[in-house]
Amino acid sequence: MHKLNSLETASVLDISGFELMHLRKQGSIAYEKRERTFFYSLPAGHSVLAHPIGKELLNWYKGKHDFLQPNDPIIESSTLALEELVSEILLPINRIFGKPEITYGFASFSLKNYIQKVSPSGTAPTLDQHSSHETNSVGKQICSRGGAACDFFVEGVATSDIVRFITQKLNYDRIYYYGNNRPLHVSIHLTEPLKHLQVMCESKNGRRYPGKKAFGGQAEILAEDL
Structure with missing residues (x-):
């Protein structure tokens, strides 16, 4: 599964970084943290x-x-x-x-x-x-x-x-x-x-x-x- 950083993920989903943070905290998007950077898996359909x-x-x-x-x-x-x-x-x-x-x-x-x-x-x-x-x-x-x-x-x-x-x-x-x-x-x-x-x-x-x-x-x- 491809992993995208926060800016890339927000761009693909057409949402703000703030909205992406809420998705992460709600458990609505898969992610992993590498040092200080979050990397995300795009939701199905994206x-x-x-x-x-x-x-x-x-x-x-x-x-x-x-x-x-x-x-x-x-x-x-x-x-x-x-x-x-x-x-x-x-x-x-x-x-x-x-x-x-x-x-x-x-x-x-x-x-x-x-x-x-x-x-x-x-x-x-x-x-x-x-x-x-x-x-x-x-x-x-x-x-x-x-x-x-x-x-x-x-x-x-x-x-x-x-x-x-x-x-x-x-x-x-x-x-x-x-x-x-x-x-x-x-x-x-x-x-x-x-x-x-x-x-x-x-x-x-x-x-x-x-x-x-x-x-x-x-x-x-x-x-x-x-």
């Missing part, structure tokens, strides 16, 4: 995707693309994976570094199709995990890797510092690092996270190509050299 960062994960395309359909997950495992991405990657980053600015988040089947028509450069929907566990028109999973992914940056923070934090502290699946001044691609996996760090390089003509890579503990070492 999702961490209601947090502003969760909303941005779903609505990142607004203002970038003229796509007017909903961009909500249909497959239950997609919802679970997106919740995991928010709870286990994006919120911990928010606590330490500040708000992640999502440049590419979840892509439903319809949004994926739209992007492939109008702006396909640099995308790889069968590999990039942005469509999570969603399926295409014939019921085949769009990305066989499953999980969930997003690209983001934190204003004023070197991406390499975030990579070091993720590799040392968080249960990630894949990281693609494009440099300190570019968004970071990170994914999670619900059952078998690879903990794979891939450094991406750029040729003189602007073509991206894979450089060094590492897994697990070796990924932590590679991150130190970024």
Whole structure:
């Protein structure tokens, strides 16, 4: 069960900190105390995707693309994976570094199709995990890797510092690092996270190509050299 701090929980439930305190004292919400901080389990029927960062994960395309359909997950495992991405990657980053600015988040089947028509450069929907566990028109999973992914940056923070934090502290699946001044691609996996760090390089003509890579503990070492 994902645990959220007081501010995050109040944001998801759309209540004040004072109201949350009353719920806790009444025994109406499950919680645990770690040193001086309370962490809560969301009540049934509530999702961490209601947090502003969760909303941005779903609505990142607004203002970038003229796509007017909903961009909500249909497959239950997609919802679970997106919740995991928010709870286990994006919120911990928010606590330490500040708000992640999502440049590419979840892509439903319809949004994926739209992007492939109008702006396909640099995308790889069968590999990039942005469509999570969603399926295409014939019921085949769009990305066989499953999980969930997003690209983001934190204003004023070197991406390499975030990579070091993720590799040392968080249960990630894949990281693609494009440099300190570019968004970071990170994914999670619900059952078998690879903990794979891939450094991406750029040729003189602007073509991206894979450089060094590492897994697990070796990924932590590679991150130190970024």
